Amino acid sequence: MKFFVDSADLDQIAYLNDIGFVDGVTTNPSIIAKSGRDFIEVIKEICAMVEGPVSAEVTATEADAMIAEGRKLRKISKNVCVKLPLTLDGLKACKVLSGEGTQTNVTLCFSANQALLAAKAGATFVSPFIGRLDDIGVDGMELIEEIRIIFDNYGYETEILAASIRNGGHAKACALVGADVMTAPPEVIRKMAEHPLTDKGLAAFLKDWEKTGQSIL
Numbered sequence: 001m002k003f004f005v006d007s008a009d010l011d012q013i014a015y016l017n018d019i020g021f022v023d024g025v026t027t028n029p030s031i032i033a034k035s036g037r038d039f040i041e042v043i044k045e046i047c048a049m050v051e052g053p054v055s056a057e058v059t060a061t062e063a064d065a066m067i068a069e070g071r072k073l074r075k076i077s078k079n080v081c082v083k084l085p086l087t088l089d090g091l092k093a094c095k096v097l098s099g100e101g102t103q104t105n106v107t108l109c110f111s112a113n114q115a116l117l118a119a120k121a122g123a124t125f126v127s128p129f130i131g132r133l134d135d136i137g138v139d140g141m142e143l144i145e146e147i148r149i150i151f152d153n154y155g156y157e158t159e160i161l162a163a164s165i166r167n168g169g170h171a172k173a174c175a176l177v178g179a180d181v182m183t184a185p186p187e188v189i190r191k192m193a194e195h196p197l198t199d200k201g202l203a204a205f206l207k208d209w210e211k212t213g214q215s216i217l
């Protein structure tokens with residue numbers, strides 16, 4: 001499963017990128033607002049740091065304007081992936097931009113039928129939002145399972161990009177049901193390395209090692 005970082009925090013992205021955990025980055029208007037940075041500038045900097053796709057979201061709501069924004073965004077770097085909302089206008093813009101060879105990420109997907117339309121529109125990625133479904137008492141993972149079955153039934157190449165990942169449980173469930181990608185905040189990815197028994201075991205090993213009086217270097 002590919003890991004995208006859902007953030008515009010350059011330091012956090014760089015930290016995970018240096019370990020080799022960053023296959024791409026996703027942003028949205030809320031993340032850009034939180035960064036306090038200029039949208040184009042911050043996308044340019046992320047694209048220079050990361051090799052994989054970097055999602056930059058349009059803010060127009062009408063197809064022609066979305067297409068114009070997408071064409072501007074893709075000029076920032078060859079790894080810009082134009083993010084479009086899952087509306088009929090967004091799907092229309094997706095069809096045009098994907099047809100021009102631009103990477104596209106259709107976002108705010110909350111149903112299997114919406115995902116099917118994104119695939120038919122030629123999206124590179126579709127982003128079902130797991131956490132926001134859980135927030136309203138709907139099992140977000142069931143949606144990922146349904147989309148996996150539908151895409152496999154017809155051989156759609158659109159990748160399932162599980163988004164709105166809030167914890168390690170979501171990450172594990174995505175891997176178990178075969179999401180192609182998950183995008184998660186940096187802190188969620190970092191926490192995946194943690195286990196109390198790892199900490200306890202390491203402390204005991206180091207204490208015993210000290211008793212030997214040896215050093216490896």
Ligand code: G3P
Pocket residue numbers: 006026028127129131132163164165166183
């Ligand atoms: O990639 C979409 C994601 O940022 C949404 O996450 O936690 O705001 O629901 P969240």
